[in-house]
Amino acid sequence: MRKLPRVVAHRGASAVEPEHTLAAYRRAIEFGADGLECDVRLTADGHLVCVHDRTIERTSNGQGVLSTMSLAQLESYDWGSWKRPWADLDENAGPTGADGRRVLTLETLLATVRDAGRPIELAIETKHPTRYAGRVERRLVEALDRFGWARPRPGTESPVRVMSFSWLSLRRMRTAAPGLRTVLLMDRIPLRFRDGSLPAGVSYAGPSLEIVTTQPDYVDKAQKHGHQVHVWTVNTENDVRHCRDLGVDAVISDRPDLALQVLAEDV
Template identity: 45%
Template sequence: MLRPRPPLPPRARPLVVAHRGASLVEPEHTLRAMQRALDDGADGLECDIRLSRDQHPVCFHDVDLDRTSDGEGLLYRRTLAELDRLDYGEGPGILTLRRVAELCRDAPRPVGLLVETKHPSRWAWRVERRVVEVLRDVLGRDLAGLPFLAGMSFSPLAVRRLAALAPGLTRVRLRSHRAPIPQLSTSQAVGLDLRLVLADPTVVADCHRLGQQVFVWTVNTPQDMRTCTRLGVDGLITDDPATAREVLDDLVGPDGTPSARP
């Protein structure tokens, strides 16, 4: 039985989280995209994780290589060395979870990290195990040092695995449809599809009443950024962190008070 958490108040200024890096202007899941997101003022980075054939967590969304690299076929059939020989839009070399975690750890200002494990996967439970191992190796066993760090998945089983492997890691259940309220309470936070939030804005307040943080993806237009901010969401996951920062600066000051800009 889960203990109820205290309700969360609406957040005046949501976090800006770069979806696969600043993927509107740079190739997704590349070091260049991640660095551009930091240069554009993102509060955190988001990445999707799959395992190579030799069990290295790499940043990649699709099950196959065709869309975002010059390779083809299923990613899980390639070793890290083989994946490193492919071009993902900035030259050879695939971005690894280790490199992204190091980038966040070593940034000159506090930067958070959201890690989504992709399922179904050929490697099943090994995905979460390897993610936690790498994060602990880079960030320390207590996973401290970043302003926020979360593991995310559409799979409820993956979220439960993260809870077992790393109780201190914030766990985010991703949803693209409205779930019954009891089901919404099975994680510490939720990641909601923007389309769900626009169709039913009350879902944000319902999640806050359950003591959950609310991240929304993929929020790319100024109008949607303003709508989500007024609803009090905790994080905007966006391909365009530069625009998100501009919109938020127009709406809310850094201290959370309404901006004095006209």
């Protein structure tokens, strides 16, 4: 039997909990996800926080550009009520405490992975362009160093991989922490990489679901070049089955519980 893809929770179990909150990641771990995915952005005072957008309006009750704000400012906002505005009135509606409403620092997420009680992968996406450019990667390496995950010892592997649509970001990571795995995210395949190859030093391919749907042969091409294929964002039963049948190595999903249930059909 072909090996089943690993299931990575996209921004946590973000279909059922507010994305990028500690509650979303804890729920994904409870579901049995093999890995977690997060985006990181740098605050004005140098903290990495797990937020996707450049501005904070969509996922908090604040306004403004994240990179101009301090961590203390971000912590003053509610990051969960947009998902379930009536949660306070329904004890079964979801998280009402800090885990579901407080901005999440990367440091807290790293500690959550460390303390999970079982091996958990963590895929960290650096968001670009940003006013801070290479400072993002420097801060990321510093954070991973505090957990011993930036420079794994010979014969060991860090649970962390770094993803980006920016090849420059991945190149910075390769220079600063050459032992870390990197993933080139793609919403289209550059012409020179359509044979399945990747830029020097990039470990894995990260194509969109649309790519592997319209160009299913890409998976085999990339794997023949020795690259794993991690597909985003895979949220329906049919799409999980499609990725399984193609033999992808990981699916990144807002619904890790659904993906795990579908893949369990093959066990």
